[in-house]
Amino acid sequence: MSAANLLDVNDLKVHFPVTRGSFFKREKRVVHAVDGVTFTLKEGETLGLVGESGCGKSTTARAICQLLRTTDGQILFEGVDLRPLTWNQVKPYRKNFQMVFQNPFSSLDPRMTIGSILSEPLKHLMDLSRAERKERVMGLLKEVNLNAKFVNRYPHEFSGGQRQRINIARALAVSPKLIVLDEPVSALDVSIQAQIINLLQDLQQKFKMAYLFIAHDLSVVKTLSHRVAVMYLGKIVEIGETRELYQNPKHPYTQALMSAVPIPDPIKEKKRARIPLKGEIPSPIDLPSGCTFHPRCPIAQDRCRVEVPKLRKLSNGSVASCHFAE
């Protein structure tokens, strides 16, 4: 662990027990939602986390924000492991990391005014007088380009894009060093999506906080991220510097994922070479043996069925877990 890292996640595991079968013949099984995730995040940096639904990106996000119990591993925030701490012990650290959730319609309390929504984190995590809080709330609305007169309105009076601005303002309230953004634009229309992406860029330039940006849209992630990690079945399969990872994907899953994105340009789209993937993402309960990607991998060989590939550094600086990546 180097001192410059804001966040060090080491071999993080989140397993959920599930029971199956009848009342008398209970069968205990385990969902391997996150199964050994390791990455670092520097101050002011954006790490994009991509993958298909069910690959564990959101669970990773919640684990980092201490919103669920983890099974194993370390989550070091500025060198302090938050994982063994109790709810109350974590509280003083909470103002350092905040989260923005995916659905702008369900993540704001419909009975609270925008003013009270934005002052709630200030009340709990900062020591401010009432007047200071009010001033801060007004400042926040301005930061996210919302009219200050909205302060006494309720969430239902706003559009999806405006609500997402409120969500971002709430995360911003306590001046965190890290904001975890879980699919912040995927519920929005394209024209609004671009507004929010630009806002996130502007805010990062101004306040220098780090982002952990989670999305399934690879183009959106590319726009915002300095580095990108690709997840598959609870594991990171490839992580690297954005430009390199997009130009020169090494892991077969990353390659397939990149090639599946339709290009909004008919000439380029007709020329797009696709790497089709067979079937669908397997169940995280019965993980495939060896490399978990082997049942869908176009280049899988016998070795992949038995031997689990380790993450290793490749010639282009990316790190990938594939026996055949170079």
Add this chain to the structure above:
Amino acid sequence: MKLLEVKNLGVEFHTDEGIVRAADNISFDLEQGEVLGIVGESGSGKSVTCLAMMGLLPMPPAKITSGEVLFNKRDLLKLSEARMRAIRGKDISMIFQDPFTSLNPYLKISTQLMEVLKTHAHTMTYAESKRRCIEVLEQLGVPEPEIRFNSYPHQLSGGLKQRIMIAMSLLLQPKILIADEPTTALDVTIQAQILDLLKDINKKHGTSIILITHDLGVVADLCHKIQVMYGGRLAEQGDVDDIFYRTRHPYTKGLLNSIPSLDIEPGSKLKPIPGSPPDLTALGDFCAFSPRCSKVQEKCRTKRPERTHETGQHVYECFFPYETDQLGNAGDRRVGS
């Protein structure tokens, strides 16, 4: 030959907040074997247009105020419900957006598939129907079709459910398939599989497809023609190259500018369309896009632009369209690249 012709279709909803003009003077046609993409943001009227065509809108609150939908020289809007039922599912069938809610969770896949044949193909025996269902599932690449045929929807993944929905709509080899955001709820790799499937159906059986989507990437490859809608109105219509390379309407241009694509430089800025989509109850007799338009002038705020027909099929509603020679290629759409 024109298979389907929609002329000046108008749909209104009567709500407590006022009258919502969900589709206003919409016209398009579809030829045999053609794929039409209808693009727009939420509330632009793309689904309403198709539901109205199919006679699936609840009336009231909906009301069809004008227009006709000609299929085989018959106006679908004037048909009785019984006649319409004979066409729906057989000649024109529809796939809905959400594969998770559009299958009945209480019924086996077999029951839901066989129901289509029971309704429309009375002469088929049980064994024949079953064979046909399994044959279609096989064609669509459903693994172990006989097992899936006897499962319940919750036992299947999203991609498989969408395949079942497509299978259901293809059982009777319809002439037109309407797909309402068929891949929005799915992951990219599964989306790619489903889009390939639609392309295949179009090529092999010559089925005409209407693809409703908000994703311009999805229409770029699959569609022959595109219709861009905004605020229940037509913004621009034309073949794929018209829309992407000879863009006239500022909204289409704005839409193309605001989507990030895979060749964007990391850290570069997008060009969003300012403001938010219009309130359909407050739309007056002026250009619906004028509050957000970069080329807006006084005229746009007071008068509604008429439809301009260009050579070929290119149609748009704008007073001050982009000139063709001002247009750059795809490269200068974004800042910083």
